[in-house]
Amino acid sequence: xxxxxxxxxxxxxxxxxxxxxxxxxxxxxxxxxxxxxxxxxxxxxxxxxxxxxxxxxxxxxxxxxxxxxxxxxxxxxxxxxxxxxxxxxxxxxxxxxxxxxxxxxxxxxxxxxxxxxxxxxxxxxxxxxxxxxxxxxxxxxxxxxxxxxxxxxxxxxxxxxxxxxxxxxxxxxxxxxxxxxxxxxxxxxxxxxxxxxxxxxxxxxxxxxxxxxxxxxxxxxxxxxxxxxxxxxxxxxxxxxxxxxxxxxxx
Amino acid sequence: xxxxxxxxxxxxxxxxxxxxxxxxxxxxxxxxxxxxxxxxxxxxxxxxxxxxxxxxxxxxxxxxxxxxxxxxxxxxxxxxxxxxxxxxxxxxxxxxxxxxxxxxxxxxxxxxxxxxxxxxxxxxxxxxxxxxxxxxxxxxxxxxxxxxxxxxxxxxxxxxxxxxxxxxxxxxxxxxxxxxxxxxxxxxxxxxxxxxxxxxxxxxxxxxxxxxxxxxxxxxxxxx
Ligand SMILES: Nc1ncnc2c1ncn2[C@@H]1O[C@H](COP(=O)(O)OP(=O)(O)OP(=O)(O)O)[C@@H](O)[C@H]1O
Ligand SMILES: [Mg+2]
Numbered sequence: 001x002x003x004x005x006x007x008x009x010x011x012x013x014x015x016x017x018x019x020x021x022x023x024x025x026x027x028x029x030x031x032x033x034x035x036x037x038x039x040x041x042x043x044x045x046x047x048x049x050x051x052x053x054x055x056x057x058x059x060x061x062x063x064x065x066x067x068x069x070x071x072x073x074x075x076x077x078x079x080x081x082x083x084x085x086x087x088x089x090x091x092x093x094x095x096x097x098x099x100x101x102x103x104x105x106x107x108x109x110x111x112x113x114x115x116x117x118x119x120x121x122x123x124x125x126x127x128x129x130x131x132x133x134x135x136x137x138x139x140x141x142x143x144x145x146x147x148x149x150x151x152x153x154x155x156x157x158x159x160x161x162x163x164x165x166x167x168x169x170x171x172x173x174x175x176x177x178x179x180x181x182x183x184x185x186x187x188x189x190x191x192x193x194x195x196x197x198x199x200x201x202x203x204x205x206x207x208x209x210x211x212x213x214x215x216x217x218x219x220x221x222x223x224x225x226x227x228x229x230x231x232x233x234x235x236x237x238x239x240x241x242x243x244x245x246x247x248x249x250x251x
Numbered sequence: 252x253x254x255x256x257x258x259x260x261x262x263x264x265x266x267x268x269x270x271x272x273x274x275x276x277x278x279x280x281x282x283x284x285x286x287x288x289x290x291x292x293x294x295x296x297x298x299x300x301x302x303x304x305x306x307x308x309x310x311x312x313x314x315x316x317x318x319x320x321x322x323x324x325x326x327x328x329x330x331x332x333x334x335x336x337x338x339x340x341x342x343x344x345x346x347x348x349x350x351x352x353x354x355x356x357x358x359x360x361x362x363x364x365x366x367x368x369x370x371x372x373x374x375x376x377x378x379x380x381x382x383x384x385x386x387x388x389x390x391x392x393x394x395x396x397x398x399x400x401x402x403x404x405x406x407x408x409x410x411x412x413x414x415x416x417x418x419x420x421x422x423x424x425x426x427x428x429x430x431x432x433x434x435x436x437x438x439x440x441x442x443x444x445x446x447x448x449x450x451x452x453x454x455x456x457x458x459x460x461x462x463x464x465x466x467x468x469x470x471x472x473x474x475x
Pocket of ligand 2: 047048049168169
């Protein structure tokens with residue numbers, strides 16, 4: 001997958017603190033259109049925080065985040081418009097429990113983007129069909145399995161027609177037998193040319209889907225390499241140790 | 252031979268008077284409930300503001316209304332205010348006012364609790380979809396809050412209906428007062444009148460509150 005040259009996301013010198021704790025410390029990251037970047041790192045290194053900063057869910061303490069050249073600034077007027085360029089799926093199944101599946105996924109297109117009901121519905125049904133959940137369009141979230149809910153959450157994010165998708169450990173809370181169905185949807189998205197930023201602990205999947213691996217450690221990017229190179233020749237000891245923990249798990 | 256006590260209920264307009272008496276309190280309580288719900292929602296939203304002044308003001312209001320027995324509030328509104336300011340509030344008006352003040356406080360606290368029980372990631376997901384604060388509130392938070400509020404609001408409504416019988420003490424003739432009058436008049440002809448009259452009042456209250464909980468159950472089923 002050759003990435004085009006257009007820069008979709010440009011992060012420079014990003015600083016983020018919680019109180020006195022520096023969580024992200026000078027993060028620089030550029031993502032081009034169509035690129036799939038997987039962020040790896042041990043628990044608490046700041047992966048979720050990084051994704052939350054990217055779509056303005058967390059205020060930042062320094063540096064800049066540009067989407068299509070426009071700065072993401074929490075509280076700014078253009079934030080809701082910029083957020084429509086960014087789709088995000090979280091670890092927790094966070095569908096809206098009082099709305100059925102179709103209403104969940106068409107809410108933002110109708111209310112935020114002011115598209116017609118028919119238009120939003122048509123696109124939503126096509127996407128639900130693609131992830132194999134069209135039959136469930138009238139069901140409520142509580143009637144779905146974890147894997148189905150996560151696929152709906154992906155569709156909900158896609159229905160806003162984002163230019164980049166952020167995934168934060170979307171399979172971490174799933175039963176093992178449901179992980180695959182969600183990862184397959186993501187793999188298909190990646191092959192379709194979607195720009196993606198993925199946080200995951202599924203190493204096999206990371207290797208299969210990623211163009212590039214970013215290794216985060218204590219709020220700093222230690223490695224930023226083509227995927228194969230990272231897995232075969234990690235540069236830093238920290239990354240080697242990190243990969244080692246997964247090797248050990250396999251035995 | 253002694254007449255059966257049940258006949259006392261159907262003597263003259265006795266039964267109609269009991270129902271009229273119940274309606275007096277029902278009207279006051281339903282009016283108070285209808286005012287308390289929207290006002291309580293606003294108060295509940297106000298209480299979730301992080302501003303310390305908002306917290307202090309709502310705290311004081313809530314504590315004041317809760318600590319004061321409703322009867323005392325009724326006396327203050329009906330006798331006290333009339334004396335002190337020379338305003339001539341009717342007993343009905345004073346009753347609606349006091350029960351609305353009380354209902355708003357209770358409702359506000361329920362709304363605050365329900366609002367705070369909505370998980371944070373519901374806000375995050377809505378924000379990530381590009382929804383504004385107001386859209387998030389209107390389409391995501393409020394509907395879920397209302398569903399959670401249904402059972403405690405019904406509970407509050409029936410509590411308010413029952414408590415409005417206090418208005419007898421500011422001179423409003425409600426169902427118990429009517430009952431007492433009927434019993435007093437018929438004490439000799441029907442020695443068991445009190446059993447029948449109060450029994451009827453019990454059933455009337457039940458019939459008044461029953462449809463409310465039925466409605467609640469229907470809505471709850473539909474919203475689950
Ligand atoms: N709202 C918050 N307030 C204070 N500290 C926070 C907050 N959110 C995260 N942190 C801290 O920031 C650090 C990074 O958290 P983050 O959730 O980004 O890690 P992560 O890399 O996603 O970890 P995991 O793999 O466990 O999900 C942690 O030390 C965490 O305790
Ligand atoms: Mg995380």
